[in-house]
Amino acid sequence: MDGVHDMGGMHGFGPLPQERDNRPFHADWEASGYVFALLASQKKLFSFDGGRHAIERIPVRDYMNMSYYERVLTGVASMYVERGVVTREELERLAGGRFPLSNPIGPGQAALREHRGFDVGDAVRVRTGSTSGHTRAPGYVHGKAGVIVGVAPSAHFPGEAAHGNPADAFLEPTYHVRFESKDLWAEVADESSVVVDLFQSYLVAA
């Protein structure tokens, strides 16, 4: 989906934080979202794809204002509500106040089941045309050409895994595709590059 989470290359965020504290947690509640996402995965209620998409569906103003772990908790709680495990009313009664949740889920995206596949060294282009559902092809590479530098084992296609039963989602390889930064952005002055891990269905031969 074309959400604010897809922020690679977006302008306006300013300098990096100067204070760098590498501890993962700073309060007791912060691990909750991760803990109950792992529980859901173990109980086969929903996968990380479903949880990620639920975070993407958090209303934009909330997404921007919530802390990272607040977004995770909101997305995971939304999935438990959507899968019928708990209700919003129950959560709000227990929390003693409003419990913001994600926007409703829309249609997913089907994998392309007939695909010739690629090898390292192949020139490829990322398909254009965005989806309202879950995708792991960031907007900044849509329509861009790159070269395959690695192949990863097959994984469940996100547009199916986040929208239905993850176990039924089509399995396909992902490719490490290298893009020259100059092909992505107008102002690049050095020889930098960006490698993006892209599902087969997102790619066509260039």
Place this chain on the structure above:
Amino acid sequence: MTLHAPPAVAPIEARAKALESALNAKGLIPERFVEETHDVFDQWVPENGAKVVARAWVDDAYRARLLKDGTAACAELGFGGAEGGFIVALENTPTLQNVIVCTLCSCTAWPVLGLPPDWYKSFEYRSRVVRESRQVLREMGLDLPLEVKIQVWDTTAETRYMVLPFRPEGTEGWTEQQLARIVSKDALIGIARPSARS
């Protein structure tokens, strides 16, 4: 006319507790699940990745195995599991700096790098490092000369990356334990380079 203010958002601590209580009431949380998951998080520390790097620095055969099959090489040292199902090690050279990001969310190789730090998940890092990597590294304290090419890896599928820094000068004769101590979480993500003085 009566005006009702909308109910206030419950504090985040109360919301986290509410989800736990609701799941518990359904009997969904196995005994000790929460505690055991916390224990696993505590075992995912960058010292794990540092051990992998130090081994690769002193053992060429291990280094070759790490670059060929990162998952298996990390498993040799006991590291793997959630978010570590397919680990790829990215080899730095004096003229190539690999840097890891997840622009869409926060994906990281948990078992070897540890859970990601706040700066890695910040909107500033996620939005900017794929577009102006050199400037971002400079702001984070790594000012690389132009002859060093920067390659950014966006973690957008199931591959989880770790950077294999090159062994710094001045560490000749060091033990594996000494070497592991100079490999930080920042170096494993690629925004810093280990130094004999660190």
